[in-house]
Amino acid sequence: MVAIGLSAALGLTACSLLPGGGSATTAVTPEAPSPVPTPTGKPSATQVLADKVQTQLSQLGKTASTPNREQMTAAMVDAGAAKDTVEVSLDKTPTGLAVDAIEAAARTADECVIGQVRDGKVVVVILPVLATGLCFVGNQH
Numbered sequence: 536m537v538a539i540g541l542s543a544a545l546g547l548t549a550c551s552l553l554p555g556g557g558s559a560t561t562a563v564t565p566e567a568p569s570p571v572p573t574p575t576g577k578p579s580a581t582q583v584l585a586d587k588v589q590t591q592l593s594q595l596g597k598t599a600s601t602p603n604r605e606q607m608t609a610a611m612v613d614a615g616a617a618k619d620t621v622e623v624s625l626d627k628t629p630t631g632l633a634v635d636a637i638e639a640a641a642r643t644a645d646e647c648v649i650g651q652v653r654d655g656k657v658v659v660v661i662l663p664v665l666a667t668g669l670c671f672v673g674n675q676h
Contacts, residue, residue: 616641
């Protein structure tokens with residue numbers, strides 16, 4: 536329940552998933568999420584997707600420090616997410632300025648793979664699906 540509240544708070548306050556708020560002076564080394572083995576010893580389908588999202592967003596972050604919604608959607612789909620489950624945060628503020636960070640999420644059975652790109656740096660986390668059946672508060676498809 537705390538993770539859901541944190542996820543909602545991050546989305547509403549434009550806070551970062553990056554350590555130290557993702558400021559330009561914070562050095563973050565992108566790391567793929569560590570595989571979580573299933574009872575069979577293999578990583579779960581959600582973890583496999585998270586690893587692929589990490590790779591795709593890291594490649595995208597190298598060419599676009601703040602990608603747009605279409606680029607984030609394409610990266611998530613290229614990673615293996617079903618396009619109809621992908622949610623992407625807004626890439627422009629109400630005044631038309633570019634956002635500091637953009638997030639994308641893809642829902643699996645009961646979890647969400649959420650990736651953020653800020654200044655070319657990437658963070659990917661796995662969180663539970665919200666009670667609405669979505670990964671983000673609101674409907675950002």
